[in-house]
Structures are given as structure tokens and as C-alpha cells.
Amino acid sequence: MTDHQPGTVYLVGAGPGDPELLTVKAHRLLQTCDALVYDSLVPKEVLDLVSPACERQFVGKRRGHHSVPQPSTNAVLVEMAQKHRCVVRLKGGDPFLFGRGGEEAAYLAQRQIPVEVVPGVTAGIAAPAYAGIPVTHRAAGSSVTFVTGHEEIDKRRPSVNWRSLAAASDGLVIYMGLHNLPRIAEELMAGGLSPETPVAVIQQGTVAGQRCLKAQLVDVADKTRAEAFKSPSIVVVGQVIDQQVEACRPMPAAVTMPIPF
Structure with missing residues (x-):
């Protein structure tokens, strides 16, 4: 050329x-x-x-x-x-x-x-789907927000207002949120979400090594730490998790994703 x-x-x-x-x-x-x-x-x-x-x-x-x-x-x-x-x-x-x-x-x-x-x-739809979780459901909410959890919550002017999101959307799909999950959960509860709100964390979605942890907002950070969850992981917050359908889960591919530390 x-x-x-x-x-x-x-x-x-x-x-x-x-x-x-x-x-x-x-x-x-x-x-x-x-x-x-x-x-x-x-x-x-x-x-x-x-x-x-x-x-x-x-x-x-x-x-x-x-x-x-x-x-x-x-x-x-x-x-x-x-x-x-x-x-x-x-x-x-x-x-x-x-x-x-x-x-x-x-x-x-x-x-x-x-x-x-x-x-x-996008992994925000595919990873929950491979875990049998629909990100929207007529019985569990009509809105979903895709949001990055990568930014530092303590920075002077954060662009993600987690407290506002707690009341603004029926469900959240959080990318790159594992590192900041303790503070994200705190901010969502401070914004009005019940500590009992269901949360799912899907690691290595759609490929070998996929696993899914279900918890409540109040203890999800402790449980993911105890289970040694790593990136890449997608976090889903909301009542849609209660609509999980085990029978429709596809088999993850027999390939391994690189893990960014």
C-alpha cells in the first residue's frame, strides 16, 4: 500500500x-x-x-x-x-x-x-446466557444498564454514580467490576438497593473454566473472594437472577481464555 x-x-x-x-x-x-x-x-x-x-x-x-x-x-x-x-x-x-x-x-x-x-x-449478554440467566424478563424488570466497574470509585470525579443507578434500573450488568466489587456493593446499598438483592458473578463466560456464583448484594464480595473468582468476570445484579433456567444453558466451548491479572 x-x-x-x-x-x-x-x-x-x-x-x-x-x-x-x-x-x-x-x-x-x-x-x-x-x-x-x-x-x-x-x-x-x-x-x-x-x-x-x-x-x-x-x-x-x-x-x-x-x-x-x-x-x-x-x-x-x-x-x-x-x-x-x-x-x-x-x-x-x-x-x-x-x-x-x-x-x-x-x-x-x-x-x-x-x-x-x-x-x-458482548460478554454482558453472552456470559449470563451461558449461565441460563436472561438479562431482561417481563416478570423481573424491563430495564437493564450496562456499566463498567473498572474506574476507581474513590477518584475525585467518578463518572459512574452507583447510588443513582441503584434506583434507575431494574438490573445491572457490570463489566470489569470484580476488583471494585466490595465498594460497588456498598454504594448500591447506600443508593437504596436491598442487601438481599440477588447477584450473580460469571467467570470465564462461554469457555472452559466457566463458573457461576449466586449470592446476595450484602455478601457477594466476600463470597467471590472466598471462592477465588478471577477476571474476566461479569457481574449481574437484580431480580432477573431468580429467573435462571438451568435447562437452557449452552455448553461452554472447550477453549481457555487468557486471564488478565
Whole structure:
């Protein structure tokens, strides 16, 4: 490719881990791309779909480890687009849901690099589904909020108001919330949620090692600590957990997700 004819960057959702949950378009692009830029939470079985001739670049982020800064990832995408016709930026879940896909799309568009989004199945729906938990249910609530639990609750200007969310939604699906779960639970109870509100924590959703813990809001942090739950885990809060249907649970795929520490 030349500087005047950059390739296309596809922001592709890899889904929650089970390779069979890839979209048809994502599968096709993985098999035909010239370059791959990928994150931490992509299992080997998905990476194996890519041609050995494809140029690969890892840009994952992990808690407590040196991470690739977002500006460096942006620069890698531009570099790859100048060299290759088809670049896949592979992200766990969906690229536009807590995946910084919007930032990367804007950065590329500002530099006149063609960019296309390929949505993926998000873990916030898939992990509860593989545990038999519907995130909405007519008998248990008509609203659900997807929220990140990654930010530090004690920072000066938190963008997530957990006390307001306690009264604003029938159910919560919390991404990256395991580390802050003790304080999240405290804030939700301070906002009016009953200590007996049911909570489910699903670790390694859709893949080998999946397990689900059910508890009450008041003791969920202690129970997840006692059971040594690790990331990646999805936390579901609300009465929908009482609608769990064991019979409809799919079998997790026989693949293992990388665990970000």
C-alpha cells in the first residue's frame, strides 16, 4: 500500500470467547486479513483462524502489568493501514462497548483511513446466557444498564454514580467490576438497593473454566473472594437472577481464555 491509498481497518468484535459465537463476517475477515492487531482477551482458537502469513501485533491491556498506551495502539493501526490492504483490529466482545472502538474509529477517520465496524456478541449478554440467566424478563424488570466497574470509585470525579443507578434500573450488568466489587456493593446499598438483592458473578463466560456464583448484594464480595473468582468476570445484579433456567444453558466451548491479572 502507499500513503495515498491506505488499507481499510476493520474494528472486529471477537465475541466473549467461544469461537462459534463469532459472526460470519468476523470469521471471513480473520481468514483473509493481511494484518491483525489484537487484545488480551482473545483465545488462541480464534487467533488460529488467521493465516500464518498475516502480520500480527499484540496491544493488550492487563491490570497490574505494563500495558500498551492507547496512543501507541492508534499509531500501530495507522502504520498497518499504510502497509496492508485489510487490517483487522480484533477486540474481545463488541468493539463499541467498553472497547475504545469509538476512539480508534475517530482517530482513523481523522487521518482519512477507511474504517469499518464489525459488531460482536458482548460478554454482558453472552456470559449470563451461558449461565441460563436472561438479562431482561417481563416478570423481573424491563430495564437493564450496562456499566463498567473498572474506574476507581474513590477518584475525585467518578463518572459512574452507583447510588443513582441503584434506583434507575431494574438490573445491572457490570463489566470489569470484580476488583471494585466490595465498594460497588456498598454504594448500591447506600443508593437504596436491598442487601438481599440477588447477584450473580460469571467467570470465564462461554469457555472452559466457566463458573457461576449466586449470592446476595450484602455478601457477594466476600463470597467471590472466598471462592477465588478471577477476571474476566461479569457481574449481574437484580431480580432477573431468580429467573435462571438451568435447562437452557449452552455448553461452554472447550477453549481457555487468557486471564488478565
